[in-house]
Amino acid sequence: MKRTTKKAVSILAASALLALTLAGCGNDTTTTDTASDTTEDTSASTLSGAVATNGSTSMEEVMGVLTEQFTNDNPDVSVTYDPTGSGTGIEAAANGTADIGLSSRALTEEETASGLVGTEVALDGIAVIVNADSPVADLSVEQIAQIFTGEITDWSEVGGDAGEIACIGREANSGTRDGFESITDTKDACVLSQELNSTGAVIQAVASSPNAIGYASLSAVEGQEGIKAITVGGVACTEETVKDGTYEIQRPFVFVTKEGTELSEAAQAFFDFATSADASELISGAGAVPVA
Structure with missing residues (x-):
């Protein structure tokens, strides 16, 4: 009886030792895999x-x-x-x-x-902008061309309050100016009150002058105070009208x-x-x- 008990204890001890050995092997494998994964992650190339x-x-x-x-x-x-x-x-x-x-x-x-x-x-649509207080809401491409070339000089000629029109434009190497003048067929013919070297400067000038008109990128005009973008030939300058081509002044x-x-x-x-x-x-x- 005592011998049987001693034998059972020996078997249990051996089983426990075997389980510990297997567990140790499993842990070694997990550690190796993790280390391998870490090495793999840190070796990935980073753009710089x-x-x-x-x-x-x-x-x-x-x-x-x-x-x-x-x-x-x-x-x-x-x-x-x-x-x-x-x-x-x-x-x-x-x-x-x-x-x-x-x-x-x-x-x-x-x-x-x-x-x-x-x-x-x-x-990008080139928005034609006037002062926010201007009653003028729409102009045709032809009227815009006549205004910028000096053929039309007073707002009363296009439905606005009497007052001399001040045309605000961009400098000679501006892509916005090139696009505007190409589309309105006014290249090298514009008569400008101010010739400015940035989109922001044009917007600020129009916002500060009740009789001003200018042009600026649609992306720069949205949300600006003191100005409004008029419709051109009845079409507003929006992403949709630029994409479908119905807004004429775009580049x-x-x-x-x-x-x-x-x-x-x-x-x-x-x-x-x-x-x-x-x-x-x-x-x-x-x-x-x-x-x-």
């Missing part, structure tokens, strides 16, 4: 570097949302935006001082012949690169993101019309 963009002031809202999202997703990448105007941005892409030039007009045949490549990121937002010049990994990643369908909602939220 700097991306320099330069150009159109009208693209400020769009560039703001694209840059914010991209750098949130890629915290080791910095994206700079220098709002110098479309002409300067195109030149920066040509001479390599920017990774990506920004233009609020399509490239000319001469520019593409020189090796520059334009990629549309979005479409593209363009990324400009140089053919044969390879972008850095970070710059290429930003370019790919900005021109993809993933960026569409962001572009729309910034007041422009996505094309992807």
